[in-house]
Amino acid sequence: MHLSSKFRALVAALICLVALAACSAQSGTPATSAASSPSAAGPWSYTDDTGATITLPAKPQRVVGFADQVLTLLSYGVQPVAVFGRVDVKSDPRFEGIDLSNIKILGNSYGEIDLEALAEVAPDLIVTGAYPSDREGTIDSTQPLYGLKDVEQQKKMEAIAPFAAIKVGGEGIKVIESGVNLALALGADQATVDAHKALFETASAKLSETAKASDLEVTAMYADADGIYLVKPDDEPQTQLFKSLGVNYTSVNPGGAYYWDIFSWENAAKMMTGDIILLSNEGFQVADLKKQATFAKHPALVAGQVYPNPYIAMNYSAQAKAMDTMVGYLTTAKEVS
Structure with a gap:
């Protein structure tokens, strides 16, 4: 089955993704001192994670x-002037508490971007993600950015402003950095970044302590x-980051196909080992799972241990909150598998 379109569409939903690999230690670093010094006047230069x-x-x-x-x-x-999303930005729970009155919404569905409105806001820079297509971190230049x-569409947007892409793959900490x-x-x-990093480090330590004392499989x-x-x-x-802290994730086939192990409903029982299910908040939900004969008796489902798994932004504060949530789970x- 050809999965490229589904692969791209599901990426952000499932704790996010689409093929991942380690980011270069030098990726995403300012190319000149002007980039690393926010107050510096004159030319600004930045090399993004694609090498551009x-x-x-x-x-x-x-x-x-x-x-x-x-x-x-x-x-x-950093205050943006506009945003485009893959779901309705105003109802996206990740934006709860954020004042959107001065941020123009250019699109609320994946790939649907109002180019006229983009031109009207006259951006200097467009920021988005780039998902590798394999574990080596390959960025397929024949495909659009995420x-x-x-x-x-990308070429039309590039005629308005240049892109800077963050590679969303490989080690979670490198994506955050x-x-x-x-x-x-x-x-x-820098002080704001340092404060958020301190919260992240505290949450990391707590998750590591909790995970190492737990026998639960996620x-x-x-x-x-x-x-x-x-x-x-x-x-x-994100799962790589949490796994590095001791969270035990279901891993039926560590090698093989990149990013996903895919099971038809007929073969769903092959992965019924987790005590906790983190379920994407897109696609089937609990009621739908209960209708699947080969999955309805999953121990975690029966025990009510199915929790929402939205894509969490890869930054210090968001990941700290996600770690606290995982500690709660x-x-x-209870162990059920």
């Missing part, structure tokens, strides 16, 4: 971006009419 170098007459003031990356910039105090419909580097280059305050998955898509924990940044759920 963006050079502008001055540091970008008007930034537009895909919701996932905009959330990261906002967390560090959040965009196709290459033609890449977002930090771009935020600092766009004027984020299954991260997406489901639809075709079957179950089981996240490969080493291939997706691991301390309240």
